[in-house]
Amino acid sequence: MTDERYSISQVSRCFGVPISTLRYYDELGLLPSAGRKGNVRLYGPAELRRLALIQRLHHRGLVSLADTAALICEAPADDRPTGRDVLGASIETIKGRIEDLRAAQHLLEHMLTCPRADPVRDCTELRVELDQAVEDGLGALDV
Template structure:
């Protein structure tokens, strides 16, 4: 949607300012993620709405929240309709993040223990670590 007197920015400028390659913006256009406001010849131009959408795509995808495919599900225009697929993507993403956070908290606890373990070589000599590793081996085997 182009607003009268809204400044339009050429694809090269947008790519540079958003830290992207022009090819990435073209790919986003092909996927329907960030279509340009207009084209003049072979040059794509972006207005404020498209730049806002690009910022959303970057926030969702580049910051590692969701995959590019899930970003497409979340940003597909449905003209005000409920988006159950989008809500499911959000719920699944939150569940995955929660699992990853739990894994990182557990990993941090192991590293903090090793850092304070009184043995000379905690990675090889720590009895707590050895017991944890034996538990893993027993579970796997």
């Protein structure tokens, strides 16, 4: 990678991020520019790598924007969790999402192969799952 600098509009286009988002990241201290040429923010290789990291962490839904800040900002705030805490919590969240997706996949695969003519309305397994969801939902009223 060269030491070339890229304008905010070039970075916006190349990374698929609105200019307003890049400005917001700068305001938050997540992605300060490497400098300016007149009023135009410029970004160098280090800033582009940092943006790529932000995209991998936040845009892919791995961690919140606040947690992204906790991971990559040089001076962590006292009220932020540590980077390792963020990573551990994110892993647990992802594990939960994976379990949910596996359950959804199982249900869809069952409905696809269900011998009933109309599995959405007549599938016994689906009806049991829906009855449980209704019971769980109404159970929250008792709290």
